[in-house]
Amino acid sequence: MTFRLLVKGLLPIPLLAVVMVHAPVFAQAKTGVVVTSPWEIASADPAVSGFGIQSLQIMENLVDADAQGALRPGLATDWSVAADGLRWTFTLREGVSFHDGSELNATHAAKALNRSLEQPGVLAKAPITRISADQGAVIFELERAFASLPSLLAHATTVIPAPSASDAEGVPTKLIGTGPFRVTEFSPPQAVEMARFDDYWGKAPMIETASYLAAGRAETRALLAESGDADLVFTLDPAGFARLGDVKGVDTIAVPIPRVVTLKVNASHPFLNDPRARKALSLAIDRAGIATAITRFPEGAATQLFPPVLLGWHDEMLEPLQTDPNISQALLAELGWSMGDDNILVRDGERFTLELRTFPDRPELPLIAAALQDQWRAIGVELEVNVSSYSIIPEGHKDGTLEVALYARNYALTPDPIGTVLQDFGAGGGDWGAMGWENEPVAEALETIAASADENQRAKAISIVAKELQAGLPVIPIVWYQHTVSIANGLQGVIIDPLQRSYGLSELFWAE
Amino acid sequence: MRERIGLTARSVLAIIAGRGMQALVVALVVGIVSFIMMHALPGDAAYRIAAGRYGYDMMDAASAEAVRLELGLDRAWWIQLGSWLGELATFDLGRSHVYGSPVIDEVATQLKYSLLLAGGAVVTSLLIALPVGVTAGMSPGGAVDRLSLAVSIFLRAIPAFALGIVLVLLFAVQLGLFPVAGFRGPEHLILPSLTLGLGLAAVSSRVVRDAVADAMSAEWRLFARTKGLTARRALINHVMRNASLPVVAYVGVQGAYLIEGVVIVETVFAFPGIGHALVHAIFGRDVAMVQGTALALGLIYVGLNLCIDLTCRIIDPRSA
Secondary structure (H helix, E strand, O other), X not given: OXXXXXXHHHOHHHHHHHHHHHOOOOOOOXXXXXXXXXXXXXXXXXXXXXXXXXXXXXXXXXXXXXXXOOEEEXXXXXXXXXXXXXXXXXXXXXXXXXXXXXXXXXXXXXXXXHHHHHOOOOHHHOOEEEEEEEOOEEEEEEOOOOOOHHHHOOOXXXXXXXXXXXXXXXXXXXXXXXXXXXXXXXXXXXXXXXXXXXXXXXXXXXXXXXXXXXXOOHHHHHHHHHXXXXXXXXXXXXXXXXXXXXXXXXXXXXXXXXXXXXXXXXXXXXXXXXXXXXXXXXXXXOHHHHHHHOOOOXXXXXXXXXXXXXXXXXXXXXXXXXXXXXXXXXXXHHOOOEEOOOOOEEEOOEEOEEEEXXXXXXXXXXXXXXHHHHHHHOOOOEEEEEEOOOOHHHHHHHHXXXXXEXXXXXXXXXXXXXXXXXXXXXXXXXXOOOEOOOOHHHHHHHXXXXXOOOHXXXXXXXXXXXXXXXXXXXXXXXXXXXXXXXXXXXXXXXXXXXXXXXXXXXXXXXXX | OHHHHHHHHHHHHHHHHHHHHHHHHHHHHHHHHHHHHHHHOOOOHHHHHHHHHHOOOOOOHHHHHHHHHHHOOOOOHHHHHHHHHXXXXXXXXXXXXXXXXXXXXXXXXXXXXXXXXHHHHHHHHHHHHHHHHHHHHHOOOOHHHHHHHHHHHHHHHOXXXXXXXXXXXXXXXXXXXXXXXXXXXXXXXXXXXXXXXXXXXXXXXXXXXXXXXXHHOOHHHHHHHHOOOXXXXXHHHHHHHHHHHHHHHHHHXXXXXXXXXXXXXXXXXXXXXXXXXXXXXXXXOOHHHHHHHHHHHHHHHHHHHHHHHHHHHHHOHHHO
């Protein structure tokens, strides 16, 4: 009896206390917003967690970009290049203060950019010889002309932390920047609490506070959206996205982004060194099936490497990638392969077996790998799937053991895709691009695109690159990505940035 | 009388000294074993660390080589282990390979949250297991006993991950009582604690039930009743005290289940704890973090056992 009383008496106490703590205040209009995505912010160092720091508008770049990827002034008001293309001047905005009250100046900006030059990141890949400060401007001296430099200065790893954000060794350890939101509490890697920065140089945000929560599991994110705990939730899995579509109080949208699931092919592998072999593998892939059943956006089936959202790079005139297992088999027969007893192709006593490397961080990748395994088996190609850390891909690229690899590549890490494309398909190939595939016209065209600011010249060169990639297939495109977002009813001013540079917090407001 | 107190104090000291030695051995073994295990994993550590640091959009062979140089990963393994042990001797756990921050800071922050969660889970499990177990144990084979057996088998069979989602759906989404995930206040502790606590209570309620059932049928209980104590007094003075011994000892054993449980529950609830950090550290091949975390967990286990030993000495009627 005593114990039954005990249960009855004790249990409701903590429950009640909690209910009271958690009860929302209904009377007042909302002034804050809660944002959730899978990406953790583990550090205050832009080289490590730049994407989160930039997306939450805590720190800012010299150069900003709009949702179409067009560059616009950020902490620099304008920029210009000398006639020889080797010296860039970025004039710094005046009267910009950091969240700690200190003023932004050119000496400090140059110091911060010099640090990001030393770290792995986009600047390290540019032909920069020196970054210095000169009378309210940051000067970049280059080895050779590089027209897309401003685009690199819009990248997440080139944001400017405050001088007081860094420790004695110059490593940023505090989240202090110039952005419209200042950090009130940082609990790495999951949560960041922010408040509107009243001395912001630009347009003041309408909301007063913003909270960020990184939730690694897609189920958790969907539940956060459904319960109303999070107002803006990024990256939903297909099941959660479908479910939230039926939930009252929540809207869902999907925006195409320039991220592409691609298959990296070792073009120096004896089975794959002929373009016909790569074409045969591509023809055996049912992209529409994968886009419908796995990623669940049928319009995402790739017809070429660059998706339509990559304006200026997507080529409408290009003949789309096809699916036709019959042609595929004919091509392989042409290359001397014949069907063995176990329904796997054989040539000179060797079975057509490949190892595919992929990773589970993007949950659809192992599923797509399984689909490829099935689809290639139908043409007599055996695929062993190795799901591991994504580092096995650059590792296998370096030591030459990689055969094929499946990953999702973002071609607009910088607003101008040339940075990524040059890295992936320039001379010598790239860890996340071509392997054992040398193409003189492409390498030349890429150098032209990087160096030239002339739109016509660039467009011609881009068209050469797109055509050669489609013909040579150093990487085989599979599906284009969609960015999925859920938005709480009443939240207005939502801008979904296809470049994923910003969550657009400063534009948000609640309807009356 | 005096002699007895002296004896007790001496035996308590002996327990503490024994556990202290154990702590030292655990520290060495855990540090060395986790180091060896991390090195035995296939793949190049420099690539894994660079991947953890820069993310897959930015990591490449060049960043991996930079990491190798920075952390001295090209040194012989015994030199790396020796330098960790040397630092450990000065109570320095080193810096996280992935984030560059001192391991001790990371562990201290995350441990605080995990202990909160583990404490919440144990309290929840006791709040459930004690009343259920005692009621079932007082009439073995009765309706409460059979029902609680069925429920506890059911709860133990559900993975913590699924149980967590069901609880969130019910209490957070449908009823709107508690927040879904994250940690901003005590209300965020309820659902993760309940998820873990239910799993713990599933087993500990049966331990309580068996202990109470044994005590209820013991001869000394009959004697207590015969000497004139009411059923209630006999229960409180004798049955509860004797029955609590195996239960307290079992709470110690549950530490292992808790450590395994927090890893999953922290991930589901986006809770900032050490289990979550340990998983990330293993994926990112962050040897210093793995060693530091494993060390902290090992020492806590030793500390927990010490508390259990001392508590049992106090409760045990034979030592009083």
